[in-house]
Amino acid sequence: MSTPAIVVRDLVRAYGSVRAVDGLSFTVDEGEIFALLGPNGAGKTTTVEILEGYRDRDGGEVSVLGFDPATGGTAYRERIGIVLQSAGFEEEFTVRELVRLQVSLYPRRHDPDELIDLVELGDKRNVRVKALSGGQRRRLDLALGLAGAPGLLFLDEPTTGFDPAARRRAWVLIERLRGLGTTILLTTHYLEEAQRLADRVAVLVAGRLVALSSPEGLRAEGRLPTVISFELPAGATLGGLPALTGPPEAEAGGRTVRVRTHSPLADTGRLTAWALDAGLDLPDLAVEPPTLEDAYLALTGEADDGG
Numbered sequence: 553m554s555t556p557a558i559v560v561r562d563l564v565r566a567y568g569s570v571r572a573v574d575g576l577s578f579t580v581d582e583g584e585i586f587a588l589l590g591p592n593g594a595g596k597t598t599t600v601e602i603l604e605g606y607r608d609r610d611g612g613e614v615s616v617l618g619f620d621p622a623t624g625g626t627a628y629r630e631r632i633g634i635v636l637q638s639a640g641f642e643e644e645f646t647v648r649e650l651v652r653l654q655v656s657l658y659p660r661r662h663d664p665d666e667l668i669d670l671v672e673l674g675d676k677r678n679v680r681v682k683a684l685s686g687g688q689r690r691r692l693d694l695a696l697g698l699a700g701a702p703g704l705l706f707l708d709e710p711t712t713g714f715d716p717a718a719r720r721r722a723w724v725l726i727e728r729l730r731g732l733g734t735t736i737l738l739t740t741h742y743l744e745e746a747q748r749l750a751d752r753v754a755v756l757v758a759g760r761l762v763a764l765s766s767p768e769g770l771r772a773e774g775r776l777p778t779v780i781s782f783e784l785p786a787g788a789t790l791g792g793l794p795a796l797t798g799p800p801e802a803e804a805g806g807r808t809v810r811v812r813t814h815s816p817l818a819d820t821g822r823l824t825a826w827a828l829d830a831g832l833d834l835p836d837l838a839v840e841p842p843t844l845e846d847a848y849l850a851l852t853g854e855a856d857d858g859g
């Protein structure tokens with residue numbers, strides 16, 4: 553087993569009477585994409601800033617790439633990459649000038665042009681920063697965060713504000729970084745992003761860890777039901793449906809029926825057999841297993857009961 557890239561033990565950080573981080577422990581393996589999730593105010597930014605060396609801690613142990621970030625100084629900062637949400641850019645610089653400048657600050661460097669190609673800004677190389685779109689700027693953020701060829705990258709909500717196509721392209725790029733062996737600590741509010749990218753996910757609530765698992769593990773541990781839904785066929789009533797393990801619920805005022813079940817195969821079989829026997833269709837029949845978002849909402853107590 554390789555040495556973990558990040559070790560956090562019993563980390564505590566308080567602001568007055570608020571314990572923003574309240575006894576947090578986890579490790580991140582080398583080469584892993586590790587996502588920190590949690591509602592607003594859960595302590596993600598505080599944790600990440602402590603790991604980056606930009607915030608003091610009140611208690612606990614932290615080791616990142618073998619350094620204590622609190623005392624690692626420049627030697628430590630040169631080893632990590634940080635992609636901030638909105639770095640203040642020199643608007644008059646071109647993309648190439650800015651990336652070259654950033655690269656020159658580090659002893660271990662990427663080739664500026666390769667970096668620009670990696671983030672797919674090759675055709676914007678000589679364009680001034682002020683003329684970039686929001687999504688292109690975020691890709692430039694990423695190039696700047698990678699300037700020192702870091703072994704560890706902190707990615708703070710990397711796709712906030714991206715359109716869906718740009719988000720998917722960013723995911724491919726992040727996966728490419730993983731392929732290069734970069735360890736990534738990711739914070740995000742997009743559960744689909746965590747599901748797609750993260751090897752493991754930590755869920756924080758009020759400064760404490762409430763779950764730590766692979767996205768699949770988290771879904772499975774939630775023991776949430778699969779939802780079968782369909783339109784009630786014309787002439788059929790809720791009471792006329794076959795016996796199912798989960799009671800069918802009709803949407804208020806509509807004809808959509810939902811069955812929450814832990815035996816989706818058996819219940820779907822009963823429903824379709826019943827419909828076929830009766831010569832009925834089940835319009836919009838769908839069988840949806842719980843998503844990471846469902847598991848997350850249940851864990852953080854944020855599930856909305858409205859269905």
Ligand SMILES: Nc1ncnc2c1ncn2[C@@H]1O[C@H](COP(=O)(O)OP(=O)(O)OP(=O)(O)O)[C@@H](O)[C@H]1O
Pocket residue numbers: 567570572590591592593594595596597598599
């Ligand atoms: N500089 C500060 N002074 C006082 N309280 C702070 C400070 N920074 C954060 N806090 C408090 O610490 C708690 C955790 O904040 P933090 O920013 O770490 O949460 P977060 O999980 O990153 O939230 P978000 O998803 O909104 O970014 C919150 O209650 C917040 O109000």
